[in-house]
Amino acid sequence: MVVSIFKNFNEVVENAKIIEVLNDIKTGKYINIITYLRKSLAESKMEAYERAKKSLPAFTPSASFKGGRKLEFVTAYTQIVVLDIDKLTKEQLTNAKALAQETPYTYSAFISPSGNGLKIFVKVNSSQKNHKEAFLTLQKFYEEFLSLPIDKSGKDVTRLCFVSYDTDLYLNENATVYPVIATEDLTPYIVQNSEVITEPPTIASNGFSTENFSNDYLATYEHCVRFTEKKESYVNGNRNNFVHLLACNLNRKGVPLPTAMGYILSDYNFDTKEVATTVNSAYSNTHEHNKSNLSISPNGEISKQSKSNKSSEEDTDEEEEKPSFIDRLETFLNYRYSFRYNVVSGKLEYKPAKATLWKPLTDFVENSILREILKAKVKCNINTLRNLLRSDFCEQFDPFKDYFDNLPDNEDDTDYITELANTITTTKQDLWIECFKKWFVAMVACVTNDKAINQTVIVFSGKQGVGKTTWIEKLIPKPLKDYMFSGTINPNNKDTLIHLAECMLINLDELENLNRTEIGTLKELITKTHIRMRKAYGHNNETLPRRASFAGSVNTAQFLNDTTGSRRFLCFEVEHIEYTHSIDINLAYAQAKQLYKDGFRYWFNQEEIKEINHNNEQYQARSPEEELLLTWFEIADRETANNFINTTQIATKLAEKTKMNITDGTVMKLGKALKKHGYLRLSKKNGYVYAVKELSWEEVDNKNKEKEPPPEPPKPPEQTGLPF
Structure with missing residues (x-):
């Protein structure tokens, strides 16, 4: 059995054995486009779905053609009838396919391109002239057998069937041929079209004799059905309108009323009395009978008529619109x-x-x-x-969504994040584990939720060569290795600023070289939620979500030089790093994903911020003004204070002692230092003053000496026993 494969609906590409076409459907030749089509339909992208469906190859299971897809171009009839069942649920589809395989008449069955329909092929013993009768017979049989409605479109020999993808395609090459006509009546059909066959009248499912509607008008009727389907839909609530328009079209084509009534009641008999009334109403317009400007011959040929009166509703070409x-x-x-x-x-x-x-x-x-x-x-x-x-x-x-959606479920109680944190030994291990878990979960939130941001930076302090950078780089799983950047971010350079949206992790390897202004700019970037910019070669500005989290490492102990605060930096002094650890980073991310879904608080409260600021004091680079303040003025209360002076007076006294120049910046830095260290501030008539204990030169000298560790006394030599 040879079928024709078409492109653009009407152009024959090749003729192939139907077995080969079905094998292509089963082995996944069209898997890419079918997957895209089904995904578009699942996401309700109907325009993309329709466009993809139009681009599908299609074949004609019932016949092969040469030169086009019209009845006059048929070269061979395959004696196969196509049954199409649409809009099924998954359960209905599974059951229908299983049931179809139980009957010996099913030659093949496979899932339609949309994924919610079923195609059934059945071999029959009738000829091309009896194709419609064969379809109606099989339609009734399978509708009763499957308890599902079957699309009436299969009654056309020229009907296209789109290719699909179904690894479980059913094929029974030894299927029983369905006996549409009795065996003794087969002789005249051995040589088709050799003589006119007078068929005995059969009874349609509605009780109307088929001798009332001649096959001479079959092509006309099928054309009118296709034309009507472009204007109306035969669905609940609109069936009457569809039947009325179809009857009007048949009336204008000159199809006799009894013939039209028989055809319509055979295909659209939702209510015999109502259908008959509707058809009679359409045919009451006797002045429109046979007034169409198109004439369709029984073999399907369409020709112009020379009549001056045209139908009020113009016909369109029966063939599908050619794709652009x-x-x-x-x-x-x-x-x-x-x-x-x-x-x-x-x-x-x-x-x-x-x-x-x-x-x-x-x-x-x-x-x-x-x-x-x-x-x-x-x-x-x-x-x-x-x-x-x-x-x-x-x-x-979205690579991040794809990665986290495919992570395994976190089914055990193992704390992989803590195990990962313990591969680093710091001077404050408990605080490190707590901070790392929050930072790690925040990193997951940042790439999976456009509204979530990670507002902290992990910073390692320690000597070179211990593996700080290597450990940070291992935090990125292999599928996301392309989404990490090492370097500094310049907010004035969009080539580096784009990394905030494109990267999962940014490793700040030059953190210790940033000055106070650059540290302030970095803090601004850390809290940024979106980046608005025009990409290279782009035409429009875009608002991009900030996805990146930050980590860094320094070799110096004191690198924080911003006097306004440092709670964004989670600083830890590293003693040892096990950077060759074998902990599965995917399981750690699976745990972090589950913690985020469970509402884990990945941000820090006020008490935790105080602890972070206290820990960061050892990494804070103090200004000369702050150092001099702490050297010459101790914190005091009302009773222990020996002086009550304002910020400018403190600056003046320090200038006298150290010959320091007094500027607005000097006074401002002293004010920040006084507030930072909690000096008692009192309100007076002329402004605010601070309660301080001013030290003398001798007291300062003694205090400096006290802080110096006393030298260890020299150890006496060990006494050894005399040899005698």
Whole structure:
């Protein structure tokens, strides 16, 4: 049995054995485009779904053709009837497919391209002239057998069937041929069309004799049905309108009332009395009978009439609209490639049809694809190709969402995050474990939720060569290695600023070299929720979510030089790092994902912030003004204070002792230091003063000496026993 494969609905591409076509459906030849089509339908992207469906190859299971898809182009009838069942639930689809396999008449059954329908092929013993009768007989049989309605579209010999993808496609090459006509009546059909066969009248399911409607008008009726379906839908609440319009179209074509009544009651008998009334109403317009400007002969040929009176409703060509050049281009690309738009990197990725590895779409690849397109004589240029690829033709892909959605469930009670934290030994281990867990969960929140941000930075302090940078880099799982950046972020340089949206982790390897202004800028970036910018070669500004978390390492002990505060920095002095650990980072992220879903508090409260600030004191680089203040003025209360002076007076006294220049900046720094260290502030008539204990030169000298550790006395030599 040979069938024809079509493109653009009417252009024969090739003739192939139906076994080969079914094998392609089963083995996944069309898996890429079918997967895209079903995904578009599941996401209610109907425009993309319809466009993808139009680009599918299609074949005619009931016949092979040459030169077109009309009855006059039929070269051979396959004696196969197609039954189509649409809009099924998963349970209905599974049950229907299983039931269809139980009857010996089912030649093949597979899931439709949409994923919610079933195609059933049945072999019959009748000829092409009896195709409609064969379909109606099988429709009734399978509707009763499956308890499901079957689409009436299969009654056309020219009916297309789109290819699909179904690894469980059912095929029974030894299926029983359904006896549409009795065996003794088969002789006249051995040589088809050799003589006119007078068929005995049969009884339709509605009780009307089929001799009331001649097959001479079958092509006309089928054309009117297709034309009517473009205008109205035969659904609950609209069936009457559909039948009335169909009857009006048959009336204008000159189909006799008894014939039209028989056809319509055979296909659309939802209520015999109501249908008959509706058809009679349409045929009451006797002045429109046979006034259509199109004439359809019994063999399906359409010709113009020379009548001056035209129908009030113009007919359109019965064939499907030919796809536009953009549809042909999409079809070409879908056969050969899969494309996706990476929403994080903002770049296109592709893979050949049978490949598994996605690659970035470079200029070289674009030009190579364009070369293929032009060699296939598909109308296209480089701008058209680029505009198509940068549209909803490509599905969107979020690598972070893809990674975290595919993580295993955190089913055991193992605390992988704590185990990971314990691979580093710090001087304050308990605080480190607590801070790291919050920071780690915040990092997961930052890449999975556009409204969540990680407002802290992990900073390691320690000597070189212990593995600080290596340990930080191992925090990124292998599928996301491309989403890490090492370096500094310049807010005035959009090439580095874009890393805030494109990276999961930024390793600040030059943190200790930042000055006070740059530290302040970094703190601003850490709290930024979105980045508004125009990407390179882009035409419009975009608001991008901030996804990046920060970590860094320094070799010096004191690197925090911002006097306004340092709670954003989680600083820890490293004693040892086990950077070759074997902890599965994927399990740690699975735990973090579960903690985030369970509402884990990954931000710090006021008490925790105080503890962080206290811990950061050892990493804070003090200004000369702050150092001199703590040297010459001790904190005191009302009773122990020996002086009550304001900030400027303190600056004057320090200038007298150290010859320091007094500026507005000096006074401001002293004010911040007084507030930072909690000096008692009192309100007076002329402003505010501070209660301080001013020290003398001798007291300062003694205090400095007290802080120096006393030298250890020399150890006496060990006494050894005399040899005698």
